[in-house]
Amino acid sequence: MAISTAVQRGAWVYVYDEKSSLKTTISGDLHGFTGSSVSIKRGNWIYVYDETGHLISTHSC
Helix, strand or coil, rough: CCEHHHHHHHHEEEEECCCCCCEEEEECCEEEEEECEEEEEEEEEEEEEECCEEEEEECCC
């Protein structure tokens, strides 16, 4: 299922699908999300994860 929303709560980002079911939680600062990925900032790096919390890519910023 696609990502419907991602919410920052303290040091964790909670990722939900269209049925408002929790898909995954990821530590770091929410940078942004799409229907298929969520971007998390940690230090000088952006980590991109899929809807199940698997790392797709990293980028320096």
